[in-house]
Each structure stands twice: as structure tokens, then as C-alpha cells.
Amino acid sequence: MELTIAQKLETLLKLQSIDSQLDELKKLRGDLPEEVRDLEDEVVGFETRINKFRKEIDALDNDINNHRANKKDAEKLIQKYKDQQMNVRNNREFDAIAKELELQELEIQLAEKRLKETEFKIKNKTNEIAEVDQAMQNRKKDLEVKRKELDVLIAESQEDEKKLSVSRDKAASHVEERLINAYNRIRGNAENGLAVVKVKRGACGGCFNIVPHQRQADIKDQKKIIVCEHCGRILADVEDAGLSKK
Numbered sequence: 001m002e003l004t005i006a007q008k009l010e011t012l013l014k015l016q017s018i019d020s021q022l023d024e025l026k027k028l029r030g031d032l033p034e035e036v037r038d039l040e041d042e043v044v045g046f047e048t049r050i051n052k053f054r055k056e057i058d059a060l061d062n063d064i065n066n067h068r069a070n071k072k073d074a075e076k077l078i079q080k081y082k083d084q085q086m087n088v089r090n091n092r093e094f095d096a097i098a099k100e101l102e103l104q105e106l107e108i109q110l111a112e113k114r115l116k117e118t119e120f121k122i123k124n125k126t127n128e129i130a131e132v133d134q135a136m137q138n139r140k141k142d143l144e145v146k147r148k149e150l151d152v153l154i155a156e157s158q159e160d161e162k163k164l165s166v167s168r169d170k171a172a173s174h175v176e177e178r179l180i181n182a183y184n185r186i187r188g189n190a191e192n193g194l195a196v197v198k199v200k201r202g203a204c205g206g207c208f209n210i211v212p213h214q215r216q217a218d219i220k221d222q223k224k225i226i227v228c229e230h231c232g233r234i235l236a237d238v239e240d241a242g243l244s245k246k
């Protein structure tokens with residue numbers, strides 16, 4: 001059974017109302033997933049930094065072992081040279097060994113200096129890890145809260161969305177495809193997702209440009225489908241407060 005123009009317009013308004021509700025639901029969800037993703041990225045970033053610091057500490061630990069080994073080697077040499085010094089045959093030999101001893105003393109000082117520096121670096125890195133870890137724990141708490149919010153929202157809106165989709169399909173099935181396609185096209189081009197609007201206080205409900213009186217009368221008649229001259233939206237009806245239609 002073919003619908004009258006008035007019935008088609010009524011159906012389009014219904015469709016618009018359903019789609020606007022669906023838009024709202026998606027908008028509600030639309031923000032949270034992004035926030036959750038951002039927080040997840042942040043946590044991964046923190047983990048990466050901590051791992052990098054840990055590797056740097058491993059390398060510094062390795063340096064410490066090397067410096068300690070160098071120190072030990074120098075100490076052994078000193079012991080060896082001191083023994084040799086006991087058995088020298090002349091002053092020249094004694095002086096030569098004294099020079100070697102001096103050199104090894106310097107080696108020990110150098111190793112000790114480097115040990116101190118490296119230990120200081122490790123301490124700093126360890127502090128940095130603690131700071132980053134604290135920040136990460138805070139982000140993880142935020143993430144947990146946001147995830148729960150999102151889960152609730154998804155669960156809630158899934159139900160509504162399903163119901164709205166069923167109503168939408170039912171409404172759409174009453175109108176010919178050509179009109180639905182036009183509706184979808186206009187909706188796709190409109191920033192606020194409105195394809196079908198009413199004339200409100202003499203202006204288009206979509207773009208708020210004035211609709212001339214004669215045109216308003218034609219729209220009220222609902223004998224044909226009329227679009228806004230300015231934005232191309234379908235003007236389904238005239239809403240005039242206090243005045244009854246026809």
C-alpha cells in the first residue's frame with residue numbers, strides 16, 4: 001500500500017528521531033574508547049621507558065664488575081711488584097718497580113672514581129624508574145576506571161541500539177528506497193546528522209534560515225516533499241507554537 005506524502009514525511013521524521021538517538025549513543029561511546037586507547041598507549045610508553053632504564057642499569061652493573069676487576073688486577077700487581085722490590089739488585093731496578101707501583105696506584109684510584117660515578121648513575125636510574133612506575137600506576141588506575149565505564153556503557157547502549165535498529169528498519173521499510181537513499185545522502189552531508197527537520201519559528205530547523213510564508217504554507221499542506229533552499233534538508237512540517245495545524 002502506497003503511503004500518502006504526509007505519511008511518508010511522518011515516517012521520515014520518525015526515522016530521523018531514531019537516527020539522532022543512535023547518533024547520541026555512538027557519541028557517548030565514541031569518547032570513551034579513545035580515552036581508553038590513549039591511556040593504554042601511555043601505559044605502554046611507561047613500560048617501554050622502564051624497560052629501557054632497566055637495560056641501562058644492567059649495562060652499568062656490567063661496568064661496575066669491570067671496574068672492580070680492574071681494581072683487583074691492580075692490587076695483585078702491586079703485591080707482585082712489592083715482592084719484587086724486596087729482591088732488587090740495584091737502585092735502577094728499584095726505581096723502575098716504584099714507577100710501576102705508582103702506575104697501578106693510579107689505576108686503583110681511577111677504578112674507584114669510576115665505580116663511584118657508575119653507582120651514582122645507577123642510583124639516579126633507579127630513582128627515575130620509581131618515578132615512572134608511580135606515574136604508570138596512576139595511569140593504570142585511571143585506565144581501570146575508564147574501562148569499567150566503557151564496559152557499562154557498551155552493555156547499556158547495546159541493548160538500546162538493538163531496539164532502535166529494529167524500529168529503524170521497520171520505519172524504513174515503509175518508505176520507498178529512492179527516498180531513503182535521499183535521506184541517507186542528506187544526513188551524510190549534514191554535520192549534525194539531521195536530514196529531516198521542521199520549520200521552527202519561521203526558520204529551517206537545520207540551518208536556521210528563514211522560510212518564506214508561501215513555502216511554509218506548502219510545507220504545511222504536505223502535498224509534496226519540500227527541501228530547504230539553503231541547506232537541502234527535507235522540511236517535513238511547520239511547528240507553530242499555539243496555532244493548530246489546518
Ligand SMILES: [Zn+2]
Pocket residue numbers: 204205206207208209228229230231232233
Ligand atoms: Zn535549511
